[in-house]
Amino acid sequence: MTIRRMNLLLSGSLGLVLFLVCQVAGGQGVLTAASVHSALCSIAACQNAKPTITGFDFNSAFTPGGQFVLQGTNFNSPDGQPGSIVLKIGSKVGITVIHLGQQFYHEPYVERQTTVLGWADSHVFGQIPADISGVMDGVATLEIQRHDGWKSAPFIIHFKATKDLQILPMTDIVVKTCATQADTNLCNNWSDSSQLSIPTNLHPIPSLYGSHALFIPATSSSNVFGQDIFTLNLQNGWVIDNSYWLENGITYSGQGCNNHFADVDPPDKSVPNRAVVSWDTSCNVQYQVSLHITGPKGVPWK
């Protein structure tokens, strides 16, 4: 009995000492913004609501290396620790297959943690990894994963891939019409004369190369006209980029000609799959054009 009383007294004293120590350690009960919710919810029966993404700041860049701000509710877990933001592109269960004639492009499933740059209960600030490639522009999702394990529903965003700039190779272009009005005519790898060929010193190798030569001296001032038509077929979000088309390399060549002229109508939105070169010569006209194409980095254009 005595021993029991002694134990109670001891444990009571120990409890008091521990309580006082906790008071001192707790800064006399002063809570911080990070710890207050945890403390209050340990007393009250807080509803542990699921985090919900309601929107994003319109400046957000959902692109590799891009930063974003997501808005919503209940992003903070009770322990006050920040969570993570997960980006998912494509489908995990099925493979996104793009049918390209006889070929298939398998768009990979990408799941990456974004870098958390800021975290609050109603907004998070993050950055998408810069090295994501091989995926096209399109729908992706972001998910908030709180530190306590609670996850938000996937929030749909429009992901914009990093773009690449390339020259469309000659092998991916079809000569639809090569005008044969001159004495010898060459359009890319087609010619009506075995004597003509594409010069080997062209750099970069152009997408379109044409040579139309007259060897018979002109008898009148009338020139010879022609129109060469090329077609192309870009896939997977690749498009012709005409922003540098003046630098695409229309070259003129001639000697002793009255006139020689080549005018290129590169593909545009109205006729996206056709390039037309109109030429006019009394002697010899050559042209070389590099068709610039842009599209998602790491994704094939055919």
Add this chain to the structure above:
Amino acid sequence: MEMRRQHEQHNFFAVRVRRLFGACCLALSLCAASSAQTAPPSSTRKAAPTSAPPSSAPQSAPGMLSNQNNGTLLQAPKTSPRGLMTPALGGADVEKMSHDQFRELPDAAAIRYRGQSMSKGTFIQQRVREQNAGPSSMARKPMMDFQTLKTQFEQKQSADLKAQNARVQAVAERLTQRLKQVQTSPEYLALLKEAGDLQRRYAAAPPDEKSRLKMRALQIHEELARRERVE
């Protein structure tokens, strides 16, 4: 007398040879004229102007490649094994030919150009060499190096992203600043203090007091969360 007869005989043969040669030339000329008549007139070789619709493109011109949408190309004329050798006979004068006549000749055909006999293939090669060697009458448009263009393209893309990120950062900083203002406001600090007091009192509170403190704790939690919701 004998010499005179021999001379007349020689003249007779010479005249016959000349006549025979003349007949040959006439036949050749007729052949050439006939060929010229069957060749399409030069006006048919004119392509439609640049502004013409694609349907009026010179698709009907002889020998033109068209509608090869499967990528199959017409076979270019092949040079015969002897194609580039100088032929034994002179051939037609290239400077008197029409474009159509010239085009219709195979590469191995003999032609004459400025007194020299050669195959059409050799002639084309020579002329192409001459044209390429001579100074261009128009300056070639300088082509910008593609790698430079590509670097510019990537730099622009990077700069655009940097500018956009800067705008997002400004938004994030504004939100952080607003949150800081909220969390240092007297009202917020008062609630924090009350939460600390409540936590202290709760441990030793009797059951009915505990129930009241619980309710108040929930109210403070919700009020703080509401204030923290900055936009």
